Amino acid sequence: MHTFFHGWRRKAGLVTLVMALALTGMWIRSHDVWIAIWFPCGSWHYCLISADGNLSWCSLNKTDFEQLLDDCMGGRYGFHGCGICTSLYRFGHEIPTIPHWFLVIPLTLLSAYLILWKPLKRA
Numbered sequence: 250m251h252t253f254f255h256g257w258r259r260k261a262g263l264v265t266l267v268m269a270l271a272l273t274g275m276w277i278r279s280h281d282v283w284i285a286i287w288f289p290c291g292s293w294h295y296c297l298i299s300a301d302g303n304l305s306w307c308s309l310n311k312t313d314f315e316q317l318l319d320d321c322m323g324g325r326y327g328f329h330g331c332g333i334c335t336s337l338y339r340f341g342h343e344i345p346t347i348p349h350w351f352l353v354i355p356l357t358l359l360s361a362y363l364i365l366w367k368p369l370k371r372a
Contacts, residue, residue, distance in 0.1 A: 262363030269356035275299045276349035287314075298344075305346040 254260060275284065276299075283300040294314040298305040309317065 258363045258366065262360045262365075265356050265363065266360035269353055269360055272349055272353045272356065275304075276302060276353060279303070279349065299349075302350075303346045303348050304352070305344045307344050 254263075278284065279299040279302055283298065285299075286297045288295040288297075292311050294309045294311065296305075296307045296309065298307070
């Protein structure tokens with residue numbers, strides 16, 4: 250069994266399988282809970298949003314970000330009940346969005362190929 254993980258293919262296959270499983274978890278959770286991760290970088294804030302089975306990416310300047318927080322927080326901690334995408338559209342931002350399955354299926358197939366494909370015997 251310890252010889253199964255020799256070489257880079259199967260190790261890379263396990264890494265891609267873990268990434269596919271993490272994205273699948275986000276996909277399932279995104280139907281009930283909106284997840285927003287903010288990355289501040291200078292005067293801009295970059296946002297990764299997982300909501301309604303989709304993954305979105307946007308960038309906001311500092312004033313728009315503070316206005317969005319005021320709209321969504323409403324004196325509370327967290328974004329419960331906040332329409333983040335609706336608020337971003339109000340600021341005139343185009344939000345590039347892709348469905349989670351668009352990433353999950355290729356990663357799963359790639360991991361199956363890397364894990365299950367038998368390595369060639371060297372002569």
